Amino acid sequence: MNQRKEWEEYQIEVSEVLAEFGFATEVEEAIEGARGRHEVDVTARxxxxxxxxxxxxxxxxxxxxxxxxxxxxxxxxxxDVGADRGLIFAEGGFQAGAVRASRNSSITLTNLTDFISNSANELSSIKVSGLTRRIAELENRFHSIWDLDAAERTRVNSRYIGPESFGLKQPIAVMACLSMLKNSLEAASFNRWPVPYRPLDQAEDYSNGLIDVKNWDGLLFVAEKTLETCDRIYNHMTGDGNSDIHWQDLQPTELTDLLTAIRNMPSG
Structure with a gap:
């Protein structure tokens, strides 16, 4: 029986750690890219x-x-392969130039011990990537309304029930909220806490103000629930169901209750 080499054992160990985070992993997979085929040590999906x-x-x-x-x-x-993220595991460390080259990129330089120790941040990065993509998709869907013919665009905009901005019955407030949410997720990814969160109803009552979010659990919660609300507003605009509702009826109760509790907290 052939004995595995040390580098093969290392690949398997890395693969098993990623699998514990819920990834479907494969060792030494060949992936086709736009410019050619690449042999990848470990893939994680x-x-x-x-x-x-x-x-x-x-x-x-x-x-x-x-x-x-x-x-x-x-x-x-x-x-070339369109991966969402890359990780380099190295037990011998990284040269200073390698560290500089990885900054502000989708590459994480780590080792097994550090990766496991930073598991909370690693799991958060998975969620941030998914939420950021959902924001981009929602922004594109709202922008696509302007590509409709005049009659259909008028019909869709007439069904907008979201918060108004400067008295306009258009999803400007929704778009502003999505933009700030994207910026807040990016800031949190670089550990710039606290980050601002703009509730949808701030467009109707500016006295509510921005809310400072101080940790990943809070940010991921409000982001997920806000995107759910924005998605429902869009579906209402483009659908043909009952229009005699308020947008807050589409907001998850958990988010409404949280915002109410925050605003009822005594100042100072």
Whole structure:
């Protein structure tokens, strides 16, 4: 029986750790990209918030630090196969240039111990990626209303029941909320806490103000419930059901109750 080599054992160990996070993993998978085929050490796939995600992983069981050139080459593979994120696991560390090359990118430089220790942040990044994509899809759907012919656009806009902005019966407030939510998720990804959250009803009553969100649990909760509300508003606009409702009837009760509790808290 052939004994596995040390680097093969490392790939399997990384794959098993990712599987514990709920990923479907495969070791040494060949993936077709736009510019060619790539042999990937580990692939990890997961579905969150209705969105499929692909992470690709390089495993470096080296005694020396990984250089910048390896990170740059990996970045090109991520781009070519359209992966949502890339991880390089290396027990020998990373050169300073490699760390700089990974900044503000979709690449995480780590090792097994650190990855497991930072599990909460890693799980949050999965959710952020899915939510960010949902925001982009919703923004595109609302923008697409302007591509309708005049009669259909008038019909759809007449069914808008969301919060008004400056007296306009158009989804401007919804779009502003989605834009801020996207920015807040990005800021949280760079650990810039607290981040602002703009409730939909702020467009109707500016005295409510922005809410500072101080942790991932709170941000992911309000983001998920807000997107659910915006999605329902859009579906109401483009549907033909009962229009005699208020947009807050479409907002999940859990979010409404949370906002009420926050606003009823004594100041100071």
């Amino acid at each position: 997961i579905r969150y918030a209705g969105v499929d995600q692909l992470w690709i992983v390089e495993c470096k069981r080296w005694k020396r630090p990984v250089p910048k050139e390896r990170v740059l080459a990996f970045a090109s593979i991520i781009d």
